[in-house]
Amino acid sequence: MDFRIEDLLTVTFTLFAVIDIVGSVPLLISLKGKIGGIRSFQATLVSGALMILFLYAGKPFLKVLGLDIHSFAVGGSIVIFLLGLEMVLGHEIFKGDKDAKSGSMVPIAFPIIAGSGTLTTIMSLKANFEALYILVGILINLVVVYVVLKSLKHIERMLGPAGLLAVRKFFGVILLAIAVRIFSSNIGAFGFK
Incomplete structure (x- = not known):
């Protein structure tokens, strides 16, 4: 297989747009305050594991649970x-329990980082691109996710309370x-119009 950089860029930027970690910064800062901190490495690892799991076993995994992709997407x-x-x-709406360990899992790792849109996109990309491109695209995006999660305190300081409120809204x-x-x-998959 010839390695095509265009395919890698397409996959990487598609995933970047869907994950939208930069757009999630106000939400992540808000959650960080509620749960008393975010475990950046753990959140990145769990979301990465979910993405890679869905790359290789998405449809069969949902089938075992008796779910289809539409149910998964509606729930998310x-x-x-x-x-x-x-x-x-x-x-x-979501009450903080000050447990940073569980807060890094839900809702940060899922559905904010590895949400239904991301997981659905990964399975859709598989129809047009080799799994290797998608895997590398996921890994590149995980580096970006980790850097953003680690920089939340700096980003929060830079925006200030008023800027943070405006961006959050x-x-x-x-x-x-x-x-x-x-x-x-x-x-629509459930017969509703």
């Missing part, structure tokens, strides 16, 4: 919608829109 979209609503309205609306898009493009 509801969680994303509630997170967006919390950001826009400023009301707490803006990206809350973006999250709501993404959740509605994922929900509406998958709910």
